[in-house]
Amino acid sequence: MVLDQLASGLVYSSIIVLGSIGLSLVYSIANFANFAHGDTMTIGAYTSLVTFGAIGGLGGTVLGLPFGFFVALVAGIAMAALVAVVTEKVVYDGMDLDSIGLLIASIGLAFIYRSVVQLGFGAQSTRYGIQSLRPIEALVPYGIRVTQHDVAIVVSAAALVTGLHVLLQYSDLGRKMRAMADNPDLARVSGIRTDRIKLWTWVIGAGLAGAGGAFLGLYSQLTPRMGFNLLLLIFAAVILGGIGSVYGAMLGGFLIGMINQLTPLLSDIGIPIGIEYANAIAFVIMVVVLLFRPSGIAGEAS
Amino acid sequence: MSEQTTDTETAATMSKDDVVLSVDGLVKTFGALVATDHATFEVERGTITGLIGPNGAGKSTLFNLISGFYETDEGSVSVNGTDVTGQEPYEIADHGLIRTFQTPRKLEGMTVREAMLVGPRNQPGESFLKLFTAPGEVGEAESKNMADVDRILEEFEIDHLATQPATKISGGQMKLVELARAMLSEPEILLLDEPAAGVNPTLRNKLAEQIRRLNEQGTTMLLIEHDMEFVMELADPVIVLDQGSVLMEGRPDEVQSDDRVIDAYLG
Amino acid sequence: MSLVEDPKGYWTDLTVAEKGVTAGVVLFAGALLVSLLTGGLTPTYFLYLVGIAGMYALLSLGLNSQWGFSGLINFSVAAFFGIGAYGTALASASGSPIAGGLPPVVGLLAALALAAILALFIGIPTLRLRADYLAIASIGLAEVVRLIVLNQDDWTNGSAGVRGIPSFFDGWPVLGTFPETMPTLVFGSGPGATVLSTSFWQALSNVALVLAFVGVSYLVLRRAHRSPWGRVLRTIRSDEDLARALGKNTYSFKMQSFVLGSLIMALAGVFYAHLNLYVSPGDLDPITTFYVWVAVILGGSGSNRGALFGGVVIVAIQEGTRALPLDAAPIRLLAIGVIIVLLMRFRPQGVLPPQRELIWPGTVDETPQQPDSGVRETKAGEK
Numbered sequence: 001m002v003l004d005q006l007a008s009g010l011v012y013s014s015i016i017v018l019g020s021i022g023l024s025l026v027y028s029i030a031n032f033a034n035f036a037h038g039d040t041m042t043i044g045a046y047t048s049l050v051t052f053g054a055i056g057g058l059g060g061t062v063l064g065l066p067f068g069f070f071v072a073l074v075a076g077i078a079m080a081a082l083v084a085v086v087t088e089k090v091v092y093d094g095m096d097l098d099s100i101g102l103l104i105a106s107i108g109l110a111f112i113y114r115s116v117v118q119l120g121f122g123a124q125s126t127r128y129g130i131q132s133l134r135p136i137e138a139l140v141p142y143g144i145r146v147t148q149h150d151v152a153i154v155v156s157a158a159a160l161v162t163g164l165h166v167l168l169q170y171s172d173l174g175r176k177m178r179a180m181a182d183n184p185d186l187a188r189v190s191g192i193r194t195d196r197i198k199l200w201t202w203v204i205g206a207g208l209a210g211a212g213g214a215f216l217g218l219y220s221q222l223t224p225r226m227g228f229n230l231l232l233l234i235f236a237a238v239i240l241g242g243i244g245s246v247y248g249a250m251l252g253g254f255l256i257g258m259i260n261q262l263t264p265l266l267s268d269i270g271i272p273i274g275i276e277y278a279n280a281i282a283f284v285i286m287v288v289v290l291l292f293r294p295s296g297i298a299g300e301a302s
Numbered sequence: 303m304s305e306q307t308t309d310t311e312t313a314a315t316m317s318k319d320d321v322v323l324s325v326d327g328l329v330k331t332f333g334a335l336v337a338t339d340h341a342t343f344e345v346e347r348g349t350i351t352g353l354i355g356p357n358g359a360g361k362s363t364l365f366n367l368i369s370g371f372y373e374t375d376e377g378s379v380s381v382n383g384t385d386v387t388g389q390e391p392y393e394i395a396d397h398g399l400i401r402t403f404q405t406p407r408k409l410e411g412m413t414v415r416e417a418m419l420v421g422p423r424n425q426p427g428e429s430f431l432k433l434f435t436a437p438g439e440v441g442e443a444e445s446k447n448m449a450d451v452d453r454i455l456e457e458f459e460i461d462h463l464a465t466q467p468a469t470k471i472s473g474g475q476m477k478l479v480e481l482a483r484a485m486l487s488e489p490e491i492l493l494l495d496e497p498a499a500g501v502n503p504t505l506r507n508k509l510a511e512q513i514r515r516l517n518e519q520g521t522t523m524l525l526i527e528h529d530m531e532f533v534m535e536l537a538d539p540v541i542v543l544d545q546g547s548v549l550m551e552g553r554p555d556e557v558q559s560d561d562r563v564i565d566a567y568l569g
Numbered sequence: 570m571s572l573v574e575d576p577k578g579y580w581t582d583l584t585v586a587e588k589g590v591t592a593g594v595v596l597f598a599g600a601l602l603v604s605l606l607t608g609g610l611t612p613t614y615f616l617y618l619v620g621i622a623g624m625y626a627l628l629s630l631g632l633n634s635q636w637g638f639s640g641l642i643n644f645s646v647a648a649f650f651g652i653g654a655y656g657t658a659l660a661s662a663s664g665s666p667i668a669g670g671l672p673p674v675v676g677l678l679a680a681l682a683l684a685a686i687l688a689l690f691i692g693i694p695t696l697r698l699r700a701d702y703l704a705i706a707s708i709g710l711a712e713v714v715r716l717i718v719l720n721q722d723d724w725t726n727g728s729a730g731v732r733g734i735p736s737f738f739d740g741w742p743v744l745g746t747f748p749e750t751m752p753t754l755v756f757g758s759g760p761g762a763t764v765l766s767t768s769f770w771q772a773l774s775n776v777a778l779v780l781a782f783v784g785v786s787y788l789v790l791r792r793a794h795r796s797p798w799g800r801v802l803r804t805i806r807s808d809e810d811l812a813r814a815l816g817k818n819t820y821s822f823k824m825q826s827f828v829l830g831s832l833i834m835a836l837a838g839v840f841y842a843h844l845n846l847y848v849s850p851g852d853l854d855p856i857t858t859f860y861v862w863v864a865v866i867l868g869g870s871g872s873n874r875g876a877l878f879g880g881v882v883i884v885a886i887q888e889g890t891r892a893l894p895l896d897a898a899p900i901r902l903l904a905i906g907v908i909i910v911l912l913m914r915f916r917p918q919g920v921l922p923p924q925r926e927l928i929w930p931g932t933v934d935e936t937p938q939q940p941d942s943g944v945r946e947t948k949a950g951e952k
Contacts, residue, residue, distance in 0.1 A: 033701050091910060100642065100700055101913055104866065107859060108909025115903035123898065224899075232712060235705050276720040283709035290702050291694050369814060395816030407808040411871065411923055412800075419797070420804050423816045427797030430825055434792070444797065487815055 004144050005262050011150045013257025014157035018212030020237040020253040021246055022205025028181040028244030029201040032102035037209055038231030039113035040080050044210025045217040046117050048076035052128055064133045064148035073214045080210025084202040118224040125223045153215045160211055173200055181244050236286035242296020251298055256282050320347045322491045322522045327377035328367055337363040339546035350523045352537025356567050360546040361526045365495055369401040370394040382490055398490030402480050404499060409468045414479055417468040418451045421486030450486060458482045458512055474505035491522045498532045510536060586920055616772035618884060620844055623779030624837045625880035629864040630786050631833030637871035638794055639826040640806035642704040645691055645711035646861045649831045651853035652687050653838020656680025658848045663733030666726050673737045677839050684835030688828040696823045719850040730849030737778050737843035747774055779840050786833045790873060802826055863905050866912055869919030878921055
């Protein structure tokens with residue numbers, strides 16, 4: 001039982017981590033809480049849906065997923081990034097607002113993204129045309145019921161996160177991004193072209209969100225509200241990890257996903273809080289962290 | 303030298319009642335940086351005490367510690383003999399310690415007169431209940447405060463600004479308004495944070511004149527200022543802060559000729 | 570300057586935006602009148618719309634007193650609306666799982682008490698936070714409240730909601746039986762006739778109720794905001810450190826403002842419960858929060874008449890989209906989103922930013938210049 005929940009926690013965490021990295025990057029580099037981030041995930045999911053519908057399976061499969069799905073995943077990532085860049089250029093760039101003004105504007109954008117998806121696909125839920133799998137036989141005796149799709153989600157998320165790590169640590173762009181997240185003013189005076197870095201931040205952050213959305217659709221199903229519904233959990237992850245810290249966001253995302261899926265254990269040990277409060281627990285953790293350690297668990301104490 | 307000894311004796315014979323502000327062994331660290339290092343000094347009633355020091359000497363930190371905006375790590379602050387260490391800024395203000403800010407933000411949607419009216423402490427109209435249970439008392443206090451505002455604006459020779467939007471006046475005028483507003487709070491001691499910074503020469507002289515006038519009328523002040531001339535012209539005694547602690551204290555001319563002070567500024 | 574004494578002077582005194590809004594309101598009222606007379610809109614439905622507009626106006630007034638006057642970013646409007654609706658429903662409804670059957674006035678008091686407790690519960694931890702953290706924390710806590718209402722079946726009936734809520738004037742002398750005792754009036758004849766029956770008189774009493782709520786709230790807020798109390802709040806919004814240095818207990822002021830605004834939002838919930846006669850957890854959907862935010866920003870942060878105007882526009886959007894041959898929900902969402910983005914891009918201070926109304930009478934001798942207030946210049950995000 002515990003093993004099963006740990007396993008599903010790992011899958012859910014992978015999705016949240018993909019969302020929280022982008023939210024944290026944008027929070028520190030563009031300097032506002034982006035309420036449209038969840039709906040960016042939705043865009044990724046629906047783009048994958050359309051792409052997969054158009055190209056089909058393309059022959060073979062990996063971990064129970066047709067090749068075509070991976071092409072659709074890339075399309076989802078690309079579309080999410082494209083929408084974010086266009087939004088930055090068309091909307092945010094021309095605004096002369098403080099972080100609160102941008103936050104409010106991002107709520108408007110969240111509604112625009114979601115309403116466009118809903119106009120195109122309706123409010124009802126849908127699925128990729130991929131056969132659901134039975135749990136992997138070899139693990140069932142241990143009480144773990146995960147499918148090959150779940151494994152694919154975790155492995156793909158791990159690959160993306162590793163790629164980001166390499167980018168941040170070893171590329172010129174990554175070093176500049178870290179410098180800018182750390183201290184935007186200092187980065188500017190030291191000659192970094194901050195506008196370009198900001199654009200790349202949107203590309204990377206939204207791209208990862210797009211991937212997260214595509215996987216969320218695979219993990220459960222697609223609805224126009226899927227991203228918005230996950231947004232607060234992602235905020236909780238980012239705040240728990242420490243705003244502005246990419247690695248904090250990964251850790252926070254991992255913990256929030258785990259806590260969320262491990263909630264049934266509370267009843268097992270006699271605490272009468274059911275799974276219906278799994279999200280509420282995350283939100284309370286978020287408020288407690290904001291109160292007592294606003295720099296997050298991975299950040300330096302202020 | 304003998305004159306200084308006499309001064310010290312006179313100070314010692316004065317009773318403790320004449321110390322308005324007493325700062326004892328204040329320590330504040332930010333991570334590895336020791337911003338304030340056992341700073342100890344007193345401000346006597348009726349003086350304009352200057353607080354100078356090179357950049358990074360910890361002047362602003364000290365102001366924030368005294369007025370309660372930062373929490374102290376060690377040491378204590380007393381106002382009029384009452385220990386106010388660890389109190390909130392508004393509680394410290396209630397003991398009569400009022401401070402100004404280096405760069406005051408402008409109050410939106412208010413006229414200068416209205417921005418001034420925020421000054422008086424403990425107005426009956428600041429209690430939500432009294433607005434509805436004691437409108438008469440609220441109205442009376444408001445009329446009195448309004449009259450006080452107009453009187454002080456006149457004394458400061460800025461009564462022509464009264465109906466201007468507070469966002470539309472210049473930075474220098476704002477500094478005068480801030481000083482005038484602080485007087486409405488009836489301070490026992492006024493902490494002025496760089497009042498002359500960013501002020502044009504004409505207004506600067508006007509400010510100096512007002513500060514001197516208020517002091518002559520009995521207001522005790524502690525003044526941080528970068529503009530040496532401004533400090534030396536107004537303050538006596540002058541306290542020199544270096545690396546978070548008090549380097550020396552003395553008359554302006556003593557301070558200016560002291561080797562340690564010169565070293566601190568050059569080093 | 571009075572409209573009656575000098576209508577021409579009054580008009581030339583208005584800003585372009587004020588003229589535009591006035592013209593728009595007149596046109597809108599004219600259109601409504603025409604559709605009333607031609608039978609496109611039944612009088613009962615018209616009164617229902619007035620009631621809903623009043624409800625949004627209440628919510629906007631409440632949020633405006635928090636955000637517009639004190640700079641508090643409260644994203645838990647839906648929670649206060651919901652707690653108001655549930656508070657009175659649980660006390661007065663026949664279908665209430667805990668009490669039920671109590672007079673609606675008791676329900677009103679219960680709702681206000683619950684809202685005050687919730688305001689303290691949300692405000693105590695969050696009002697010390699940085700502005701953007703307050704936004705995130707308050708929406709998180711609002712979700713916690715929604716989840717409790719949804720899942721604690723033993724207190725709230727859970728997803729089934731609470732039925733059997735009486736109308737507010739139930740059991741009152743005269744007003745209680747007013748809709749039934751009024752005669753059914755028929756104007757005109759045939760299928761185009763206008764019939765004013767019990768439901769019309771019921772709707773009329775609902776409008777009276779919401780007007781009373783709006784009127785009382787408006788007067789209380791006007792008194793509060795033009796007082797030294799409101800002056801301190803506006804100082805806090807511009808420069809909290811200054812207020813602290815001048816001896817104001819800013820945390821306490823912010824808490825008072827937060828509770829006051831929350832109580833007004835709860836009033837809107839109380840009205841809604843007795844209008845709709847049924848409440849469900851869906852009424853706590855966070856979308857309500859954002860509707861109200863749009864109303865306040867659209868009207869002009871810090872402006873009470875702007876908040877009233879914003880409330881009416883929201884109802885116009887909601888009802889206007891209903892007439893479209895498409896699925897209304899996404900169109901409505903799109904409209905709200907586009908309005909937010911356009912406003913923040915081109916007019917962050919809103920359509921009717923506060924002008925004379927905020928200035929304390931007596932602090933001006935003449936008409937002041939237009940203050941350039943609004944979101945653009947708030948100090949949020951700094952600390």
